[in-house]
Amino acid sequence: MDAYIKEAIIKGIWETIQMTTFSALFAYVVGLPLGVILYVTAKDHLFENKAVNAVVGFVINIGRSLPFLILLVLLIPFTRLVVGSSIGTTASIVPLTVGAIPIVARMVESSLNEVPSGIIEAARSMGAGPLFIIFHFILPEATPSLLLGGAINVATVLGYSAMAGVIGGGGLGAIALQYGYYRYEKQVLWVTVALLVIMVMLIQEAGVGLSKKVRRA
Numbered sequence: 001m002d003a004y005i006k007e008a009i010i011k012g013i014w015e016t017i018q019m020t021t022f023s024a025l026f027a028y029v030v031g032l033p034l035g036v037i038l039y040v041t042a043k044d045h046l047f048e049n050k051a052v053n054a055v056v057g058f059v060i061n062i063g064r065s066l067p068f069l070i071l072l073v074l075l076i077p078f079t080r081l082v083v084g085s086s087i088g089t090t091a092s093i094v095p096l097t098v099g100a101i102p103i104v105a106r107m108v109e110s111s112l113n114e115v116p117s118g119i120i121e122a123a124r125s126m127g128a129g130p131l132f133i134i135f136h137f138i139l140p141e142a143t144p145s146l147l148l149g150g151a152i153n154v155a156t157v158l159g160y161s162a163m164a165g166v167i168g169g170g171g172l173g174a175i176a177l178q179y180g181y182y183r184y185e186k187q188v189l190w191v192t193v194a195l196l197v198i199m200v201m202l203i204q205e206a207g208v209g210l211s212k213k214v215r216r217a
Contacts, residue, residue, distance in 0.1 A: 037052065
């Protein structure tokens with residue numbers, strides 16, 4: 001393998017980490033509150049509201065139903081508006097974030113649904129208000145599940161980042177496409193695939209480890 005390809009792969013690893021980290025972070029900034037809203041507005045929950053739950057759920061379901069490659073293309077004008085370009089590592093963060101938000105929201109909702117209703121009833125019996133219950137009972141109780149779900153979400157974003165190379169995004173996906181596919185350099189293709197697999201496994205193990213540590217605490 002040529003030296004310039006090795007340098008490109010090293011750069012691709014760093015770009016992939018950048019895209020994954022920032023996209024996952026921004027997705028949680030929006031997706032976590034949306035997931036909480038879905039949970040608390042559901043039937044028999046703290047802020048039951050069928051209209052809000054239906055609207056938020058509908059929007060999230062639309063986002064989840066769109067294949068990511070199609071979403072990449074649809075968001076090109078929006079990406080240009082936000083960052084001034086539709087290609088490159090920074091530009092890829094926009095569609096990655098948008099694509100991850102509905103996944104995060106549903107994962108958060110699922111984690112919160114695992115909280116035993118008895119904990120909420122006990123908090124209510126002590127006179128705790130709805131917001132106090134959310135921040136001091138529900139979210140702390142759901143933390144292990146949220147961490148595990150977070151690892152899955154980050155791994156999903158990492159997988160999406162590889163697809164961003166199709167429209168000029170950076171990272172390992174772009175290297176796999178440019179060198180491994182277009183130039184028929186199979187060694188590069190297999191190296192980039194192996195690196196992506198290793199990164200996903202590390203993320204998953206970190207999430208499982210953190211989740212177990214929090215459960216024991």
